[in-house]
Amino acid sequence: xxxxxxxxxxxxxxxxxxxxxxxxxxxxxxxxxxxxxxxxxxxxxxxxxxxxxxxxxxxxxxxxxxxxxxxxxxxxxxxxxxxxxxxxxxxxxxxxxxxxxxxxxxxxxxxxxxxxxxxxxxxxxxxxxxxxxxxxxxxxxxxxxxxxxxxxxxxxxxxxxxxxxxxxxxxxxxxxxxxxxxxxxxxxxxxxxxxxxxxxxxxxxxxxxxxxxxxxxxxxxxxxxxxxxxxxxxxxxxxxxxxxxxxxxxxxxxxxxxxxxxxxxxxxxxxxxxxxxxxxxxxxxxxxxxxxxxxxxxxxxxxxxxxxxxxxxxxxxxxxxxxxxxxxxxxxxxxxxxxxxxxxxxxxxxxxxxxxxxxxxxxxxxxxxxxxxxxxxxxxxxxxxx
Amino acid sequence: xxxxxxxxxxxxxxxxxxxxxxxxxxxxxxxxxxxxxxxxxxxxxxxxxxxxxxxxxxxxxxxxxxxxxxxxxxxxxxxxxxxxxxxxxxxxxxxxxxxxxxxxxxxxxxxxxxxxxxxxxxxxxxxxxxxxxxxxxxxxxxxxxxxxxxxxxxxxxxxxxxxxxxxxxxxxxxxxxxxxxxxxxxxxxxxxxxxxxxxxxxxxxxxxxxxxxxxxxxxxxxxxxxxxxxxxxxxxxxxxxxxxxxxxxxxxxxxxxxxxxxxxxxxxxxxxxxxxxxxxxxxxxxxxxxxxxxxxxxxxxxxxxxxxxxxxxxxxxxxxxxxxxxxxxxxxxxxxxxxxxxxxxxxxxxxxxxxxxxxxxxxxxxxxxxxxxxxxxxxxxxxxxxxxxxxxxxxxxxxxxxxxxxxxxxxxxxxxxxxxxxxxxxxxxxxxxxx
Numbered sequence: 001x002x003x004x005x006x007x008x009x010x011x012x013x014x015x016x017x018x019x020x021x022x023x024x025x026x027x028x029x030x031x032x033x034x035x036x037x038x039x040x041x042x043x044x045x046x047x048x049x050x051x052x053x054x055x056x057x058x059x060x061x062x063x064x065x066x067x068x069x070x071x072x073x074x075x076x077x078x079x080x081x082x083x084x085x086x087x088x089x090x091x092x093x094x095x096x097x098x099x100x101x102x103x104x105x106x107x108x109x110x111x112x113x114x115x116x117x118x119x120x121x122x123x124x125x126x127x128x129x130x131x132x133x134x135x136x137x138x139x140x141x142x143x144x145x146x147x148x149x150x151x152x153x154x155x156x157x158x159x160x161x162x163x164x165x166x167x168x169x170x171x172x173x174x175x176x177x178x179x180x181x182x183x184x185x186x187x188x189x190x191x192x193x194x195x196x197x198x199x200x201x202x203x204x205x206x207x208x209x210x211x212x213x214x215x216x217x218x219x220x221x222x223x224x225x226x227x228x229x230x231x232x233x234x235x236x237x238x239x240x241x242x243x244x245x246x247x248x249x250x251x252x253x254x255x256x257x258x259x260x261x262x263x264x265x266x267x268x269x270x271x272x273x274x275x276x277x278x279x280x281x282x283x284x285x286x287x288x289x290x291x292x293x294x295x296x297x298x299x300x301x302x303x304x305x306x307x308x309x310x311x312x313x314x315x316x317x318x319x320x321x322x323x324x325x326x327x328x329x330x331x332x333x334x335x336x337x338x339x340x341x342x343x344x345x346x347x348x349x350x351x352x353x354x355x356x357x358x359x360x361x362x363x364x365x366x367x368x369x370x371x372x373x374x375x376x377x378x379x380x381x382x383x384x385x386x
Numbered sequence: 387x388x389x390x391x392x393x394x395x396x397x398x399x400x401x402x403x404x405x406x407x408x409x410x411x412x413x414x415x416x417x418x419x420x421x422x423x424x425x426x427x428x429x430x431x432x433x434x435x436x437x438x439x440x441x442x443x444x445x446x447x448x449x450x451x452x453x454x455x456x457x458x459x460x461x462x463x464x465x466x467x468x469x470x471x472x473x474x475x476x477x478x479x480x481x482x483x484x485x486x487x488x489x490x491x492x493x494x495x496x497x498x499x500x501x502x503x504x505x506x507x508x509x510x511x512x513x514x515x516x517x518x519x520x521x522x523x524x525x526x527x528x529x530x531x532x533x534x535x536x537x538x539x540x541x542x543x544x545x546x547x548x549x550x551x552x553x554x555x556x557x558x559x560x561x562x563x564x565x566x567x568x569x570x571x572x573x574x575x576x577x578x579x580x581x582x583x584x585x586x587x588x589x590x591x592x593x594x595x596x597x598x599x600x601x602x603x604x605x606x607x608x609x610x611x612x613x614x615x616x617x618x619x620x621x622x623x624x625x626x627x628x629x630x631x632x633x634x635x636x637x638x639x640x641x642x643x644x645x646x647x648x649x650x651x652x653x654x655x656x657x658x659x660x661x662x663x664x665x666x667x668x669x670x671x672x673x674x675x676x677x678x679x680x681x682x683x684x685x686x687x688x689x690x691x692x693x694x695x696x697x698x699x700x701x702x703x704x705x706x707x708x709x710x711x712x713x714x715x716x717x718x719x720x721x722x723x724x725x726x727x728x729x730x731x732x733x734x735x736x737x738x739x740x741x742x743x744x745x746x747x748x749x750x751x752x753x754x755x756x757x758x759x760x761x762x763x764x765x766x767x768x769x770x771x772x773x774x775x776x777x778x779x780x781x782x783x784x785x786x787x788x789x790x791x792x793x794x795x796x797x798x799x800x801x802x803x804x805x806x807x808x809x810x811x812x813x814x815x816x817x818x819x820x821x
Contacts, residue, residue: 370429
């Protein structure tokens with residue numbers, strides 16, 4: 001075979017190899033491109049559909065063991081490092097009560113903290129006022145918040161929820177974050193972790209501003225406001241770590257109280273949730289709040305009257321917020337007392353959900369007014385009683 | 387100091403002051419601005435409402451919780467007094483009967499839910515300096531025949547459906563805005579009024595009733611709401627009666643009513659010539675009358691002298707000011723209760739009054755059925771035996787002698803003819819109001 005013949009053969013072979021190479025490259029690139037697209041879409045979908053993001057191992061552990069060490073997140077004072085249900089790496093308080101100086105932990109500040117030392121409390125309040133880690137303005141560890149046993153600061157005075165109309169069987173020794181003895185999750189499920197099963201992984205876009213869809217809310221824990229099963233609302237993206245008159249949660253309210261029950265919020269309202277345990281404080285019978293003015297107890301899930309002193313409440317107050325009959329797609333800065341529709345007095349108009357620095361979990365130091373010379377949140381609505 | 391250095395120093399001081407002011411605004415953004423409630427007797431942080439069962443929890447004096455229980459539960463139980471939730475989220479039933487009312491839970495000197503109890507004196511005590519023994523509101527509303535008290539049930543019936551009041555309204559609120567009323571003087575229950583301690587005013591007009599505290603303000607706190615202005619509106623004058631010292635209501639030398647709440651306009655919201663008000667005590671409707679057309683009101687009676695003799699007691703001048711005087715309701719009447727009939731004050735024009743037989747009792751001159759002279763004689767000097775005759779003896783105003791003197795040295799009861807709204811004698815129109 002001549003060199004020319006060889007070169008020609010070589011050229012052919014080269015062309016064939018080049019062709020094969022190109023074909024391989026093309027295949028590789030195609031697969032790579034396709035995979036990238038798939039991965040990108042998958043990742044995007046994850047961000048779209050899943051409440052939580054990140055590695056599974058951030059929250060779950062297969063064996064609760066890594067390099068001979070257990071994998072549990074323990075809140076300050078927690079000692080139980082045993083594996084948890086659902087392969088979780090901690091209890092509620094282990095993830096959400098890390099007790100640091102940050103009110104949100106994790107990548108992208110994605111884990112809201114309910115027990116922390118930051119100067120700014122999130123919308124639900126801060127259990128640190130119960131433990132004393134943060135200074136109370138008034139009250140004591142029994143009177144400033146919901147003493148879930150997870151804090152190891154059990155209530156020492158009350159043995160059941162005040163106004164416990166529905167005999168919840170909640171006591172000061174079993175009251176916890178979620179489940180039948182708590183507030184979050186499916187309150188028909190006894191176990192606090194099981195009651196939250198799947199919630200963190202549920203597509204919750206219907207609760208987010210910009211994609212609010214009330215008809216898609218409330219059907220499960222994962223699509224309920226702040227995992228409060230059945231409650232509707234609009235969730236502020238940073239839990240009100242930053243807040244303003246147009247930057248806040250939107251709470252669901254109604255113009256009627258409905259009939260409360262032990263395991264489902266009446267009319268899907270936040271006040272209806274409270275009424276599951278504090279039923280006597282919310283309802284239309286004469287043993288509850290009454291059916292109309294003059295009320296027997298301070299009403300909730302009633303519309304602010306349109307006349308008189310209430311008509312002056314026109315700008316949303318973070319001190320004394322109102323609920324809405326229809327959750328807006330963005331937080332509203334205005335209040336429109338109408339007497340028949342928006343805006344709604346709710347339990348959270350006066351109280352924090354978890355704990356506050358004030359006696360009786362109030363949003364302001366009610367007990368010390370007027371002696372303390374501070375603003376009385378009552379006057380946000382009762383504008384002429386100052 | 388050179389001019390530029392002087393300027394710089396001033397500028398530095400100004401700047402520092404501005405910064406300090408701004409700092410205060412930042413540090414103390416939520417300082418409360420005092421409104422009508424915080425200025426009221428109930429809302430004052432130093433001496434306002436303080437229910438014993440609430441103060442034990444550490445609630446501040448003046449706090450809403452002393453009257454309003456938001457949940458009828460604190461610490462898992464209803465604070466005293468118990469009994470379940472009540473309307474308006476009050477701690478007790480708004481009104482049950484004449485002597486059982488949420489207000490009386492505190493406004494009583496004995497067994498009061500207000501820390502330390504509450505003393506409230508009569509108008510004769512506070513304005514006239516009369517040393518009577520009545521010392522609380524519940525007592526004032528507890529008088530029984532022949533004594534009299536403003537009937538709370540009748541008040542509640544009357545105001546129901548008027549001015550925003552309902553059947554659930556507290557009858558006390560017909561006259562008092564609980565979120566605005568002030569003591570006069572404030573926080574000095576055993577003191578009479580003095581010019582330096584006035585607290586205008588305890589009352590609010592029922593016709594202006596509103597749940598909006600800014601709309602239902604105090605009556606008499608503004609200068610235009612005083613008796614001098616009321617009298618002037620008729621072209622007359624108000625003359626304050628004598629008090630134990632000085633003149634009513636505050637013992638000062640002020641006599642023209644510029645220091646007295648215009649109680650006439652206040653009372654006339656209810657007691658006028660059109661409102662029908664039933665009295666359980668009298669078993670009839672109260673008299674209707676037009677005070678602007680009454681001798682002691684806007685009509686300004688002219689029978690106050692005979693010749694050169696004034697027929698009026700001091701400080702009233704029947705010679706030079708006849709036909710000008712307009713009196714105030716409180717010159718003769720207690721607002722809450724009195725040991726006398728018809729809420730007549732126990733002390734009028736610094737003189738003791740006893741009218742307990744509806745005028746049929748003996749008068750100061752010992753004559754029967756002249757009991758009313760105890761009251762009227764405090765201002766009219768010609769009502770006793772031997773005095774100048776009280777009634778015109780001749781002319782178109784003359785009255786037959788036998789009408790008043792039926793014989794045997796007897797008299798008719800003054801009230802046969804002299805009562806609010808009457809301008810007739812024995813059914814015969816007389817053409818002018820007689821009272």
